[in-house]
Amino acid sequence: MHYTGTIWRPPYEAGSLIIEATAGCTHHKCKFCTLYEDLPFKFRPAPMEHIEADLLEAQTWFHDPLRRAEEELFGLSRTKVDRVFLAGANPFGLKAPHLLQIAELMHEHFPQCKSIGCFSRVTDIASKSDEELLRLAQGGFDGLTIGIETGDDGALSFMNKGYAAKDIVEQCQRLDAAGISYAFFYLAGISGEGRGLEGARATAAICNQTNPWLIGANMLTVYKSSELHRDIEAGRWAEESETEKYEELKELVGHLEVSVDFAMLGASNPVMLKGHLPDQREQLISALDAIITDIGEARLRDYRTNLRHL
Numbered sequence: 617m618h619y620t621g622t623i624w625r626p627p628y629e630a631g632s633l634i635i636e637a638t639a640g641c642t643h644h645k646c647k648f649c650t651l652y653e654d655l656p657f658k659f660r661p662a663p664m665e666h667i668e669a670d671l672l673e674a675q676t677w678f679h680d681p682l683r684r685a686e687e688e689l690f691g692l693s694r695t696k697v698d699r700v701f702l703a704g705a706n707p708f709g710l711k712a713p714h715l716l717q718i719a720e721l722m723h724e725h726f727p728q729c730k731s732i733g734c735f736s737r738v739t740d741i742a743s744k745s746d747e748e749l750l751r752l753a754q755g756g757f758d759g760l761t762i763g764i765e766t767g768d769d770g771a772l773s774f775m776n777k778g779y780a781a782k783d784i785v786e787q788c789q790r791l792d793a794a795g796i797s798y799a800f801f802y803l804a805g806i807s808g809e810g811r812g813l814e815g816a817r818a819t820a821a822i823c824n825q826t827n828p829w830l831i832g833a834n835m836l837t838v839y840k841s842s843e844l845h846r847d848i849e850a851g852r853w854a855e856e857s858e859t860e861k862y863e864e865l866k867e868l869v870g871h872l873e874v875s876v877d878f879a880m881l882g883a884s885n886p887v888m889l890k891g892h893l894p895d896q897r898e899q900l901i902s903a904l905d906a907i908i909t910d911i912g913e914a915r916l917r918d919y920r921t922n923l924r925h926l
């Protein structure tokens with residue numbers, strides 16, 4: 617398989633066939649981000665012949681008679697590929713005809729594939745016409761994961777995210793109209809010391825105007841090689857404490873009015889949680905409270921400091 621550098625995928629894509637469509641990130645400017653710093657280039661689309669070769673290789677795994685026997689014996693479903701997840705920071709940034717060509721290859725090699733997902737930036741949606749979004753939905757694109765990070769305009773601007781809160785609402789409403797579902801990644805701690813609650817309320821306000829099926833919260837972890845670390849050293853920005861990040865999450869959960877799954881999964885979360893809003897709001901808030909009181913700042917900070925890699 618042609619995998620370049622570290623491959624990240626959302627936790628809920630664990631059962632998807634992962635095919636590299638791009639490597640790196642078209643934006644590459646978010647102050648806190650160190651995800652693709654090991655690559656010798658900023659962004660690169662995968663050559664179509666690599667994608668095809670990977671699909672052919674994957675066919676041999678999934679059509680392996682031993683695996684079929686395993687499936688029959690243990691009820692596993694490894695011989696079916698229902699969903700493909702395109703690896704890369706933002707494959708949705710590719711132009712629509714390019715994405716449709718990739719979708720055609722997927723369906724040719726895995727006719728039973730029902731949907732294709734990937735990470736997308738808000739700006740990747742903005743770069744496509746309504747008609748292109750409709751054609752992508754018809755081509756199988758569904759279940760995008762969008763790292764909105766926050767609805768706090770001050771934080772979006774300071775962190776160089778490249779869009780404002782109103783753009784999140786506008787672009788997600790265009791996805792809704794095209795019939796493409798999406799999940800959000802939220803980044804607890806992005807608003808900075810003393811501003812977590814305000815950032816959470818601003819985020820809830822924009823989420824309440826959109827229709828994500830899931831809001832996945834990650835927690836800001838500042839690495840020394842990031843631009844944000846240099847800002848902290850120079851006194852231009854200060855981190856929230858770990859407990860402030862959990863207070864922020866309580867505020868977010870408390871203000872979300874949409875029907876949505878809320879999850880804290882992935883390495884940046886020392887404690888993993890999942891629940892549905894609004895019905896499990898109280899349980900989620902109690903669990904977040906218990907993290908603050910039972911685990912406490914020192915142990916949570918210890919986890920953060922020793923987290924070598926996301």
Ligand code: SF4
Nearest residue numbers: 641644645646649705
């Ligand atoms: S868009 Fe995502 S991958 Fe790209 S720099 Fe920002 S956080 Fe990192």
